[in-house]
Amino acid sequence: MEVFMKPIAGKASLSVLLGAAFLMATSSIGPGFMLQTAAFTNELKSDFAFAIVVSVIFSIVAQLNVWTIIGISKMRGQDIANKVLPGLGYFVAFLISLGGLAFNIGNIGGASMGLNIVFGIDTTTAAAISGILGILLFASPKMGGVLDNTAKILGTVMLVLIGYVAFSTNPPVAEAVTHAVAPTHYPWLATITLIGGTVGGYITFSGGHRLIDAGITGQEHLKDVRRAAFMGMSVDAVVRILLFLAVLGVVSMGFALDPKDPAGSAFLLGAGEIGHKLFGIVFFCAALTSVVGAAYTSVSFLKTLFKVVERNEKLTIMAFIFVSTCILIFIGKPASLLILAGSVNGLILPITLAVMLFATHKSEIVGDYKHNKFLYYTGWIVVLVTAYIGVTSLQGIAKLLG
Numbered sequence: 001m002e003v004f005m006k007p008i009a010g011k012a013s014l015s016v017l018l019g020a021a022f023l024m025a026t027s028s029i030g031p032g033f034m035l036q037t038a039a040f041t042n043e044l045k046s047d048f049a050f051a052i053v054v055s056v057i058f059s060i061v062a063q064l065n066v067w068t069i070i071g072i073s074k075m076r077g078q079d080i081a082n083k084v085l086p087g088l089g090y091f092v093a094f095l096i097s098l099g100g101l102a103f104n105i106g107n108i109g110g111a112s113m114g115l116n117i118v119f120g121i122d123t124t125t126a127a128a129i130s131g132i133l134g135i136l137l138f139a140s141p142k143m144g145g146v147l148d149n150t151a152k153i154l155g156t157v158m159l160v161l162i163g164y165v166a167f168s169t170n171p172p173v174a175e176a177v178t179h180a181v182a183p184t185h186y187p188w189l190a191t192i193t194l195i196g197g198t199v200g201g202y203i204t205f206s207g208g209h210r211l212i213d214a215g216i217t218g219q220e221h222l223k224d225v226r227r228a229a230f231m232g233m234s235v236d237a238v239v240r241i242l243l244f245l246a247v248l249g250v251v252s253m254g255f256a257l258d259p260k261d262p263a264g265s266a267f268l269l270g271a272g273e274i275g276h277k278l279f280g281i282v283f284f285c286a287a288l289t290s291v292v293g294a295a296y297t298s299v300s301f302l303k304t305l306f307k308v309v310e311r312n313e314k315l316t317i318m319a320f321i322f323v324s325t326c327i328l329i330f331i332g333k334p335a336s337l338l339i340l341a342g343s344v345n346g347l348i349l350p351i352t353l354a355v356m357l358f359a360t361h362k363s364e365i366v367g368d369y370k371h372n373k374f375l376y377y378t379g380w381i382v383v384l385v386t387a388y389i390g391v392t393s394l395q396g397i398a399k400l401l402g
Contacts, residue, residue: 010374016214017150019223021231022155024063024199024207027293029196029239029286030103030157031110037240040190040260041247046172049180051187055194056237058382062199062353063229064209070208070357071225072369074217077205078301081355083365088355095348099201100298107290108134112328114284116275117264124329130284131325134291135318143314144213148294154285159239161278166242169249169270176248192389198236201348202297209300219369224337240334246270295320350387353379353389 003089040048063379066077069269073080077096082089111130140146150213207228210218214226214365247266258265269281299317360371 004064011336013216013224016144016148016151016216016229017212018231018324019211020207020214020216020228021280022151022235022294023147023210023289024229024232025235025239026151026155026158026286026289027206027297028203028236028290029155030290031109031113031283031287032103032106033198033240033341034110034243034263034283036193036212036288037243037264038247038257040187040193040258041244041249042257042262042266044175044185044187045251046179046248047175047183047185047187048244048248051191051194051204052185052237052240052271053180054191055198056233056304058195058386059199059236060233060383061375061378062235062349063233064226064358065146065353065375066204066213067208067229068222068371068375069226069359069366070205071217071222072367074212074367075211075357075365076300076304077355079304080306080359080365081352083362084358086357090305091357092150092348092352093305095351096202096205096301097298099348100294101320101324102289103201103297104294106286107294108171108179108321108325110287111291112120113286114282114287117280118284127329128327130288130291131321133288134295135252135309137316138295138317144210147210147282147296147351151289153236154289158282159235159242161282162242162246165267165271165275166246166249168275169246169253171245171249173245176245188361188389192386194388195349195389197379198240199349201302202294202310204349204352206293206297209297213259213300219367247301258394291321291324295324300341347387350390353386356384357383 020192028381037048040051041276044051044153059250069078069080074082078089078093080089081092108127108130109123112126115121115126115129116123119126129168137150208225211221211225211228241265246268247257247263250266250270251271255269257269264276264279267282268276271278295317299309299313299320302316303313359365360369360376
């Protein structure tokens with residue numbers, strides 16, 4: 001074990017930090033994220049900027065709290081939860097793995113849609129290809145390095161392509177900025193859905209757990225841990241804003257988006273046939289990186305609780321991807337399940353963040369570390385607000401599922 005605890009210097013360290021940052025960002029940028037962003041932009045126009053700003057602020061507070069406490073304690077989320085309240089870790093791990101599985105079914109579906117758009121492969125074959133690709137990424141002996149590089153390369157591809165479309169649709173930036181601060185109508189349901197999909201469930205923990213695997217933990221690495229968290233949130237925020245602007249540009253020209261495929265039709269209308277192919281590539285990258293992130297993080301929640309998982313971590317991750325692929329191919333794509341997963345994920349956030357904040361008072365978890373007061377109190381504000389919005393938005397979800 002000693003090998004893992006030594007600080008990693010120089011290039012290796014930056015590479016791992018960037019890897020963890022991109023793993024978090026690309027986990028949160030999945031097909032659901034793209035569909036939501038497009039559908040909400042279509043419906044709320046510039047007002048949606050407000051939801052983005054609020055979700056980014058919440059994301060920063062939640063992520064910094066979680067990454068810091070995981071880093072300081074050198075423990076994963078489920079083990080911290082069990083120390084705070086025995087048995088709670090199993091409950092959290094169950095919720096997160098279930099959410100991860102639901103998201104993963106949608107992610108495989110998204111990857112197959114992407115392949116279908118780019119190459120015209122039928123979606124069933126494309127789903128099988130996507131699942132196999134996901135499994136192959138974990139078959140490599142250097143799993144950590146492959147994870148980091150996949151997230152970094154595909155994440156950069158998404159940034160560049162979405163940026164290109166955002167510039168070519170010429171969006172009303174000034175109007176969006178005004179509405180970000182003072183919207184005409186406050187979009188609450190959109191805000192909670194975004195918070196659920198960006199910081200809910202497994203996504204908050206993906207980067208922190210990756211840093212534990214890489215041995216970047218303890219007070220001496222606190223700066224590194226926080227730097228990785230900031231990098232991840234910046235990538236996430238930039239992609240979300242660019243995607244919003246790309247769609248807003250199209251919607252402000254007076255085009256109507258296809259309700260069945262809001263994101264794809266925005267790219268098609270905004271940048272022509274090439275735009276649609278680019279969308280296929282972006283959608284595939286977004287989905288594949290989320291498949292990797294969801295599988296890796298869900299299993300990282302189970303591995304310290306069940307020895308059999310720890311002994312066969314790679315196999316469990318592969319099985320996780322295999323099962324989600326089979327469910328998609330044989331049962332089909334549950335669109336409403338994805339929306340439900342996003343909302344349940346929004347309810348996971350207040351529970352897990354509260355656990356992390358309680359943990360800051362327990363010396364057997366954080367040692368003599370004193371948690372930042374500002375982060376601590378803003379963390380509780382996020383817990384209260386998300387718990388409140390989460391519970392009240394359940395009515396909105398019930399209506400949505402009709």
